[in-house]
Amino acid sequence: MRPTAQRQTGAATLLLVLGLVLLGSLATAWSSRAVLADLLVSQSRGQAQQARHAAQAALATAQADVLQAWDAGDLPTLFANSARLMSCPNDLPGPRWQCTRLPLSGGQELSGWSLGALAARDLIAGPHVWQLRGWAQHPSGQGQAKVRASLFVPSVAPVPTDSPNTALLLNGCLAAPVSPALQVCPLAATGQSCVGTATASAVHSLRVPDTDRNGQLSAEERQHCLPLNAHHLPGGGSLTGTAGAPGQGPCNRAAWRQVLGDMTDSQLQAWSDAQALNGLSTSTQPARSVYWIESPADWTQSLGTPQAPVLLVFSARACALRCPRIAPHVQIHGTVFVDAQCSDDKLQGWQAGTIDGLLAIEGGLPALGGAGRVRARSERLAALALHWPQGIDARRPQRIAGSHREGGP
Amino acid sequence: MKCAGMAMVEALVAAGLLGLGLLGASRMVHVALNAAEHSRQLTQAQELARQALNCGLTGDSACPSQAQVTLPPITYTVQLDHTPMGTHLSQITATVTWQRHGRTEQILWQTRRSNLPDWLGVSSLDD
Numbered sequence: 037m038r039p040t041a042q043r044q045t046g047a048a049t050l051l052l053v054l055g056l057v058l059l060g061s062l063a064t065a066w067s068s069r070a071v072l073a074d075l076l077v078s079q080s081r082g083q084a085q086q087a088r089h090a091a092q093a094a095l096a097t098a099q100a101d102v103l104q105a106w107d108a109g110d111l112p113t114l115f116a117n118s119a120r121l122m123s124c125p126n127d128l129p130g131p132r133w134q135c136t137r138l139p140l141s142g143g144q145e146l147s148g149w150s151l152g153a154l155a156a157r158d159l160i161a162g163p164h165v166w167q168l169r170g171w172a173q174h175p176s177g178q179g180q181a182k183v184r185a186s187l188f189v190p191s192v193a194p195v196p197t198d199s200p201n202t203a204l205l206l207n208g209c210l211a212a213p214v215s216p217a218l219q220v221c222p223l224a225a226t227g228q229s230c231v232g233t234a235t236a237s238a239v240h241s242l243r244v245p246d247t248d249r250n251g252q253l254s255a256e257e258r259q260h261c262l263p264l265n266a267h268h269l270p271g272g273g274s275l276t277g278t279a280g281a282p283g284q285g286p287c288n289r290a291a292w293r294q295v296l297g298d299m300t301d302s303q304l305q306a307w308s309d310a311q312a313l314n315g316l317s318t319s320t321q322p323a324r325s326v327y328w329i330e331s332p333a334d335w336t337q338s339l340g341t342p343q344a345p346v347l348l349v350f351s352a353r354a355c356a357l358r359c360p361r362i363a364p365h366v367q368i369h370g371t372v373f374v375d376a377q378c379s380d381d382k383l384q385g386w387q388a389g390t391i392d393g394l395l396a397i398e399g400g401l402p403a404l405g406g407a408g409r410v411r412a413r414s415e416r417l418a419a420l421a422l423h424w425p426q427g428i429d430a431r432r433p434q435r436i437a438g439s440h441r442e443g444g445p
Numbered sequence: 446m447k448c449a450g451m452a453m454v455e456a457l458v459a460a461g462l463l464g465l466g467l468l469g470a471s472r473m474v475h476v477a478l479n480a481a482e483h484s485r486q487l488t489q490a491q492e493l494a495r496q497a498l499n500c501g502l503t504g505d506s507a508c509p510s511q512a513q514v515t516l517p518p519i520t521y522t523v524q525l526d527h528t529p530m531g532t533h534l535s536q537i538t539a540t541v542t543w544q545r546h547g548r549t550e551q552i553l554w555q556t557r558r559s560n561l562p563d564w565l566g567v568s569s570l571d572d
Contacts, residue, residue: 049455049456049459050455050458050459050462052459053459053462053463054462056463056466057462057463057465057466057467058466060466060467060470061466061469061470061473063470064469064470064473064474064477065473067474067477068473068474068476068477068480071477071478071480071481071484072477072480074481074484075480075481075483075484078484078487078488078491079487081488081491082487082488082491082552085491085495085554086554089498089554089555089556090555090556092502092556092557093536093555093556093557096534096556096557096558096559097534097557097559099533099559099561100530100531100533100534100557100559100561102561103532103533103559103560103561104531104532104533107532141531142530142531142534142557143530146536146555146556146557147553147554147555187561432562433561433562434561434562434563435561435562435563437563
């Protein structure tokens with residue numbers, strides 16, 4: 037007799053066990069996943085911190101490059117090397133920003149991280165404020181960081197804030213008789229030149245001969261040095277001066293120091309060249325603001341606007357034989373500086389065009405060859421009105437407090 | 446007639462399967478615990494390295510060149526080195542070493558510092 041079929045109960049047990057094992061495995065896998073994720077997060081955080089430190093290293097190396105160039109008296113070459121000039125990042129648009137890749141002479145690699153750095157500066161409002169940007173990248177693509185900081189760099193110097201508020205500044209005298217074509221207007225209370233009461237001197241000489249050697253300048257001595265009459269001064273204004281040695285004395289660049297202070301020829305020239313090299317011109321926005329001229333050719337281009345005055349310097353080289361004349365139709369808004377090096381004969385027959393701002397001459401002014409109108413403006417030195425915090429030592433590079441940033445712009 | 450011994454067989458098979466599963470799970474747990482421990486130690490070591498580098502970046506001579514830090518149950522050795530790279534630059538290296546299961550673990554972090562002077566003041570530049 038065949039045994040009757042037994043009820044099979046093992047399947048339930050089997051299923052139960054399998055279910056328990058499955059549940060246990062799932063729980064274990066889930067906790068392992070959490071642990072693995074935590075491990076990845078900690079590795080990622082460590083990678084990010086290392087990237088940050090590497091970017092900081094790039095920035096420090098860039099700062100050392102600046103200091104080395106400063107020690108060698110070679111600051112301009114950092115931006116003058118055309119092989120290293122580069123397009124600026126997108127947040128620094130236009131021709132006003134100039135960017136250069138720094139050599140990182142301290143090393144472009146650190147613990148497997150590739151380092152890079154650039155310096156950027158605003159050629160209009162801040163040629164002395166360099167923004168350094170450092171970055172680090174891992175060749176594997178796992179990690180990158182950026183950091184930036186700004187520093188003051190003495191590539192230019194602050195200009196005096198107490199320069200004479202005059203329209204025409206001389207380091208010498210005017211030769212009599214003064215051409216009737218010359219007209220000088222001082223600043224006026226109305227704000228419009230040649231209209232209203234004068235609020236400053238029209239002409240100031242830094243070297244009025246003290247002919248009677250009494251240590252004081254009389255009205256006659258000033259008049260003798262600056263023989264102007266009411267026709268030359270349609271807006272009124274006084275003729276002022278400071279005593280100089282009688283006769284010819286060494287040229288002490290007094291006009292330069294009054295207007296441009298401690299700024300050197302090479303600093304101004306480098307600034308002007310940088311603006312030209314970066315594509316700034318009269319037609320760009322913003323327009324070029326500093327012109328250093330070494331050519332003896334006469335000047336035929338109007339420059340500047342009342343909102344954006346310029347600085348135009350005819351250098352000593354331009355005045356080697358004869359200082360460039362300004363064509364009669366030319367109007368300059370801003371400051372014109374003529375470095376005649378106290379050789380008045382280089383300005384024989386000179387023409388001034390129309391200058392709305394300040395005309396400063398390192399020397400006297402002999403007979404003019406044509407018309408010249410100089411009308412004082414309060415914003416005459418706006419092109420040089422850079423931001424210099426009070427109390428800063430403008431003679432050395434230094435960090436700008438609070439400028440350190442991490443990450444992209 | 447009931448088949449004698451089938452319940453025992455079922456129980457043995459079930460126990461065996463359960464045992465295998467638990468064995469695997471416990472192995473996974475062991476690996477996970479090791480990984481968690483390693484992660485924790487690595488995080489602590491990274492934090493010590495970061496603190497050492499930050500101290501080195503301040504230029505404070507009071508930063509210890511070597512220190513022992515105990516974060517139970519591990520004792521970490523933190524070493525800070527300054528290597529001059531010319532007149533204006535120095536390289537700072539922070540090395541953190543600790544023992545784990547008889548092996549020496551180490552991380553090494555580096556950065557650089559320049560001696561660019563600070564200007565003590567407030568600038569209104571919008572940077």
